[in-house]
Amino acid sequence: MNERQRSMPALLLAALAGLLLGATGCKKEQPAQATQAPAPQGKGVVKLVYVNWAEGVAMTHLARAILEDRMGYQVEMTMADVAPVFTAVANGDSDAFLDGWLPITHKDYLERFKDKVVDLGPNYEGARIGLVVPSYVKASSIEDLEGLKAELDGQIVGIDSGAGIMTTTEKAVSEYALGLKLVPSSGPAMTATLKDAISRKRPVVVTGWKPHWKFARWDLKFLEDPKGIYGGAETIHTIARRGLEQDKPEVASFLRNFKLDDQQLGSLMGAVAETRDDPARAVREWAKQHQALVDSWIPKA
């Protein structure tokens, strides 16, 4: 008994090492599993990165479905946080990111990497950032927040400190002399606070942006911004690595053509949200219903 037990750790370690070693041989299996859809012909791999934001999840899955089903590429998708995503594109390790918010939210990243990334232009116009409240809150403009200071516990619930919307909100707080404190938290904490306040019908004000799933889930409104601190509408851009246009011109021009309007993105996000766990199927279904639009994106040979 003891003898056998003694050999167990050694055995386990050996088995592990064997797995790791033998494993390198199995590398070829991966691509075979990934291609289930019949593709015209293999033209190489396109690497798309995305952040787990609803609009980006929907658009990136749609782009993947089209690149694979209609254009014969193989697509690798990687989900990560926003800073690593920009870093990967700038580094040339990823081909494109479809969820770059301009001119304000992701300005810092774009300035920092301006020599290393290429802006392929907007894929959605009419995005917006600002201060958001549930529709039952009496305020209709940022100026009205003054009078609600006590009920709001003197605070605006923000997201990650350092995000573009935070800098802009700091400016709004001082320009409107609100006397409210902008509390940095995170996207999830912001939506959780919102959920909590709504369930108790309490007033709350958060830094918000659109498109965002929160507008589908709850009845919310943007506060008017008479001083125009938050600027006009934001647009979502596709950001590509430098060199994509040279080595994969067809992919680059597809990504340039890829554009959705408010109603189209809304229905796409809705479809993805409904299936929850299977965005790939939802976007293929959506693409079938929007054949003409999808055709117009695919570059003619």
Add this chain to the structure above:
Amino acid sequence: MKLRLGEGFERLIDMLKERFDPFFHSLADGLTAAIRGLEAVLLLPPSYVIIGLLAAASWRLSGLGSAVLSALGLLLIDKMGLWQATMETLALVLSAAVVSLLLGIPLGIASTYSRWMERLMRPVLDLMQTMPAFVYLIPAVLFFRLGKVPGMVATVIFAMPPAVRLTQLGIKQVPRDVVDAAIAFGSTPRQLLFQVQLPIALPTLLAGVNQTLMLSLSMVVISAMIGAGGLGEEVLKGITQLRIGLGFESGIAVVILAIVLDRLTHALGQSRTRPS
């Protein structure tokens, strides 16, 4: 005057990247292939085969109770539809743990030979365990690209210190008279290490293995932020879109995996302490 320590760090990173980029990239490719391969092996047989193997191993090592617990937990993961994500995580955790041990145990042994080495190592280990992971995630992405490898690197940095520390502790705890006796009987330093010190230190060393695995698991969510996938990705999806249910389920899967790994490795250490 402000000391610009951070700028120096940034310049160091840029310099390393420029100099060693091809090296880091081929290292990343090799490691990715290894992790992917392990993943493929774990996903190759139907889930119940893996569940059976793990349950059998924990039966052998720590008894029927653990085996039943492991099997039920793993079945639950499978029923929640998280099997693939869990195996991806397991592959990442095992690879990170193997690397941690391959680096950590020799370092631990080395530090028992020289006080100088020990003194040097201590603050480095402290740094590795307490520096917030977010700080080195981006440099990891620069060197190793997005994906499983930077995730593994972050995990190794976080999970290796206990392997070093407990190896060192185990060897130090070997009674002085035993060592003296071995020397008196004429053992060479190599014999002393492999036939006396390491066998006696083994239970402590295995506690280090256990710690390393547990800490590796706690890094999975953070490494999902740099594209490592697996259960971390599910947790991240759950929290960024406030899908509390999904967050909870994948969180539970992490806990189950931790319990299974803990029972297996803990028992490994325990069986050693019984007198032979």
